[in-house]
Amino acid sequence: MSAPVSSPRLPCAWSLKRRLLALLLAATVGMWLTSAAIIYYDAEKASQDLFDQSLAETAHLLLSLAGHEYHKTGSVSANPLVDSANGQHAAYLFFQIWHRDGRLLYTAKGSPYAPFVEDNSSGYGWMDGAGGRWRTYATWNAAKELQIQVGEPASHRGAISGDFANRIALFALVSLPLMLLLLWLLIHRAIAPIQASAQAVAARVPGDLRDVDPAGAPIEVQPLFEELNHLLARVRSTLEHERRFTADAAHELRTPLAAVRAHVQVIGRARDASERREAVTDALAGVARSGHLVDQLLILARLDQDGAQEQDREDVDLNGLAREQCAEYADAARAKNIELAGMGGAGMVFGDPVALSILLRNLIDNAIRYTPAGGRVEVTIHPVKDVLELCVSDNGVGVAPEQRARIFDRFFRGAVSEAPGSGLGLSIVRRIAEQHGARVDVDDGINGRGTSFRVIFPPRDRSLSAASMSHPRRVGS
Template identity: 40%
Template sequence: MLRPSSLRGRLLLMVLGTSLAVWLAAAVMTWIDVRHELDELLDGHLAQAASLLVAQEVPELEDDDRVDAPVLHRYGRRVTFQVFQEGKLVLRSASAPDAPLVGDGRKPVSGFHTVDVGKRPWRVFATRGADKDVQVFVAERVSSRNDILFAVLRSTLWPMLVAMPILLLAGWWAVALGVRPLRTLGAALARRPAEDLRPLAAAGAPDEMRPLVDALNGLFERIALLLERERRFTGDAAHELRTPIAAIRAQAQVALGAGDAPQRRQALERTLAGCDRASRVVEQLLTLSKLEADAPRRSDPVDLGAVAQAVVAELAVAGIARHQNVSLSAEPHVVVEGDETLLAVLCRNLVDNALRYSPPGARIEVGVRRAGPRALLVVDDDGPGLSEPDRQRLGQRFFRAEGSEASGSGLGWSIVQRIAAVHGASVRALASPRLGGLCVEVGFPAAAEAPVRAGADAAMRK
């Protein structure tokens, strides 16, 4: 319970240690203060007693005579006095010695002194009498003062000493009660099954625990989102890879059973096409999974025209193979803030979709320009286009328009929309007013004029 790693033990040690330290400090301060006040009081009594002796007349005695005062109280031997006249002891208490308490009795002495008489310390007050040849000493045992001091301290500190164990128990109970919500929370978390990611109830939690409960609820929410993404990724992969894998298997069976070389070659080519499609689906799924991971991404000034130029140059070969005309019109220095790699993926998906879903001989026009404070990336084609209901469904995973013969997974649009969201851009699909097919516009917040990245400069020089 009191180990350093225990919060309750630490609190107990701090509370009880502080209480004990305060009690000891109070006892020391009481000791010092009471001793000072007691010394002042008893010194005043010695001075007062000396003044009474001074006020009295010294009796006329013979040369060798002296008067011994009687002992009237059982503590009388703890207080003593002496009166000397012309160096001779003429009056004393029964417990006083013959020799002067301070000095030799002839030389004038005054004030307070602490001396040893009979191996015991005495507090002595010395003063001159009414006659100049009279010396008065009044003394008290120091041990008597200590006895009074201990009696006062005993009556003062004893109740505090008795109360200390009660205070310790009360501190232990208060700390145990205070950390009970933490123990309750820990027990509740320990009993939870791994799949239970419901938020913790924070209604009855102390104010100091609310940040912890809120942080745990936020963690549960992030874990739930992460698990949902993993489940969705697994479901997407299983859903989309099922078709190409089945096609590859079917074509492999055809190739095994083919009786002539042309039929076998055709089956193997379709098998390779199925492998390419499966590879593309995996690549798209991985890209989408990375985008949904919400990892920090770099943001640099990027020349959007240079990115589009590099993508068009890469995909132009596929367009030529289908006798399609791919062109680019880009204004200079259209700069946006973002990740150049992700922007290239966005542009590649848009252009690739236009190539895939447009018939042979179609025109695909890519444009980059400014539109007021925004930068626009536009991809136009003269393909069959999409109906309004189909355009509304773009971005849904695995959605493909009915009647489309081109291969695809429908993930490309999800990737485009996710990258656009990361860059604060908007995506709009509409009927192309110039070519009659599909027109896709991506609007980016334009960046201030700044040096673009070296990769974009290199692309512009190609």
């Protein structure tokens, strides 16, 4: 089963904005939580110390008051103590005054009767009292006669630190959405140039292949733009090439079509039967030429498809192919009184036999076309050092040296011919040669007259690498 083709996003696609937002938010919240915890811990510890200090101070104050009264009256009454206690600590401070001999001299209103501290020790401690944990403090007067035990429920302290924590949390709650908004805006702004470029590309009409303007995009994505622009440049040149080729092909077809039309009109206005007969023959010849041109265009179009021919490679007996093609053209040569001779020994190349047949056919056809009656065309195949040389020579009209570089151009015509070809034959020859890693040389023909085309095939191992180098296959297609 294949994946749905129309899926708008690849499974691995992700949003840079969302990921950035999530990461930044997680980092910020994490940092913030850590610092809040540290601050809360420190604040809690500092306030505990303060509370403890205040508890101890109260205890000393109460003890000195109680000691003073005890020495005067022999007992401890409530009044001054309650006043003193009520002043600051109201209902959440509890204390007991104990005598050295174990008597409970006084207990503040609401305080339990059991001692807060089990032994007679001094200092801070914890106890389980009414409403949870209590913080306690005990101390003796200077004469070691009276002990005060002070207790304060921890819930009172918790309320204060809880209040503090609440305020921190409230700040967080208010600042979190603000921070989210701020981060989103910042990320949006940072990514905007990339998105603008993407939208500019998306908004283009299909034919618009201008370079993408990378101005304003961050340097991190510049390589992407560069590659995109390289690709666009390649597409542009391919399309331009195709466009020109299509236009040329259409124009080339106009000439045989014009000939057909002219002859058909001549038939319609013929003055006698022989004129009519000849025009019919010529009109049919025009149709045949159009057909040949279309065939050649199709061959060239097929050759232009990258990689299409590589799986058809095999060991090919070039000599056998040449013999076949010479036999094919024997009649055409005889009709023009041209001597068509094939010579050569074994010639094995690794390639596409169909394409190589087309190459041979085009070279032989070309030679016969541009050789006048009574001429000679030779097809030879022989090894030269480690390469194989296929040579098609004639003693025909030849090609001027200054035109030799151009004769492989599509639709180039160098000379007048009684039966012009498609103008594509040599383009096809060169294309097939290239695909086989071979080179095509043009030179003078037989005895310095006419033309010779030499196709030089490299040794097999090099022909493979040369061919694959001249047509790098697309990766992943």
